[in-house]
Amino acid sequence: MLSSLLSEYSSVLEGPWAEADTVLTRWSSDWPRGHANARIVEEYLLGRAMGLLDVSGRPVVAGPASGAPAPVSPPTAVLGDPEGGLVLAAVLTGAPSVAVAGDSAAATAACREAVEVLPATLRDAVRFCDSPAEAVAALAEAPSRTVGEGGEAPGLRVIIDSPKQFAVLREYLRVVGRQASEVVVVGREKHMSPRMNRLLGETHADVHVSPGRAKSRILVASGLKKRAADSSAGSAGRSPQVPAQATATSPAEAVPEIRVSAFAGTFGGASVDPGARLLVRAVAHRYAGHAGEGMRVLDLGCGNGWLLAALGALLPKANLHGVDDSQAAVDSTALTVASVRPGEDPAALAQLDGTTPLPWRTSSGGSRGTAPRDFVAGSFDLVTLNPPFHEGATVTTETAHALIRNAAELVAPGGRLVVVHNSHLRYRSHLQHRLIDVEQWARDRRFTVLTGTAPAA
Ligand SMILES: C[S@@+](CC[C@H](N)C(=O)[O-])C[C@H]1O[C@@H](n2cnc3c(N)ncnc32)[C@H](O)[C@@H]1O
Secondary structure (H helix, E strand, O other): OEOOOOHHHHHHHHHHHHHHHHHHHHHOOOOOOOOHHHHHHHHHHHHHHOOOEOOOOOEOOOOOOOOOOOOEEOOEEEEOOOOOHHHHHHHHOOOOOEEEEOOEHHHHHHHHHHHOOOOHHHHOOEEEOOOHHHHHHHHOOOOOEEOOOOOOOOOOEEEEEOOOOHHHHHHHHHHHHHHOOEEEEEEEHHHOOHHHHHHHHOOEEEEEEOOOEOOEEEEEEEEEOHHHHHHOOOOOOOOOOOOEEEEEOOOOOOOOOEEEEEOOOOOOOOOOOHHHHHHHHHHHHHOOOOOOOOOEEEEEOOOOOHHHHHHHHHOOOOEEEEEEOEHHHHHHHHHHHHHHOOOOOOEEEEEOOOOOOOOEEOOOOHHHOOOOOEEOOOOEEEEEEOOOOEEOOEEOOHHHHHHHHHHHHHEEEEEEEEEEEEOOOOOHHHHHOOOEEEEEEEEOOOEEEEEEEOOOO
């Protein structure tokens, strides 16, 4: 394992490298230690921009200035950056324009915050886009920055933070792969697999694996295949994504079988979370015969939408609302809920980071054309929450605690919060903090369903 892709060149690079690192240290006091993926990308891009590294991230054998085409920093799309380090690395190593897109509201907010540390002159190079397709389109006319004389056709570089779900990488490549002269996928070694190389090989002739650095590695696909490039003029990147679908069996008498849809990246795909099933059974038992007339119902972290659709079937007159950090989840929920309430405006949905303090206001959704929506404390009669337990490969309760706090605040006086969680976690005190009459509604080997009501105003 190398300590740096650029060990051989640290003296040559002192100036530009130190300049980039000064900004990155302003961004995170933990730089570079806590950001192995962004660090290897910074080194790779810098090495390429200076003509010191070849496309595989290895030293150029004959040295930098030996008649090879002048290095080019191409316009760059950054997809799925979780915290902003990849965006900063791209800008600070010379990309003349950078378009950013991803699925998570929290990650986009982190990237926006990261960009604030850039000098004003570089900040203008960054654009935030609603989707990978929009990011690539935004760069279509962007100039490249050629270092030195001559230069090769710049093309477009796409940098992807290796997604948790393989289906997300496949989707990114379906949409943008055919327009990218170079695709750089960065990830932790233990999460990368030869399947990824094969996928990259479908559109590009050469797939390189960089040396590893601090347990991160990059895959670089170059040499766009002619057939793939030609077909990019067709529908591949524009055609809508087809969601995975499955039929979920009924968990309780009042809930029918539900056709669940899940776009790539949606938590759990199209399968039903067993904790959500336990929660729905408990709600079905308590709300039997209740039509939900005028009730405002919210599922916070709505995932593939099965839970919200089941609540819609249980409470056919209720107004349904769903919020998720992931746009894929929000889009999936729209389809899943529509399958139980066809022909109506079935649910008010929003992509939001539910851990941020209330009130929440969604912006009008750019190319998605959604209207702004407000979420204020005390505005729902029933809030359900099945919080995430893992973030990537890490077990965390921090997000769940923040979601519980906001979920409880969103409950109207006299209204109810219902939470399901892994039984070994201790969430009761978090509910008791804001709610009264906190009790356990159900429990099985793995999950516990807790509920509480908001005190009357
Ligand atoms: C365990 S799933 C629950 C999905 C669905 N409610 C169910 O019960 O089947 C948790 C969901 O929370 C979402 N989530 C994670 N962090 C979030 C955040 N900060 N704000 C909003 N939603 C979040 C995830 O994207 C995921 O869809």
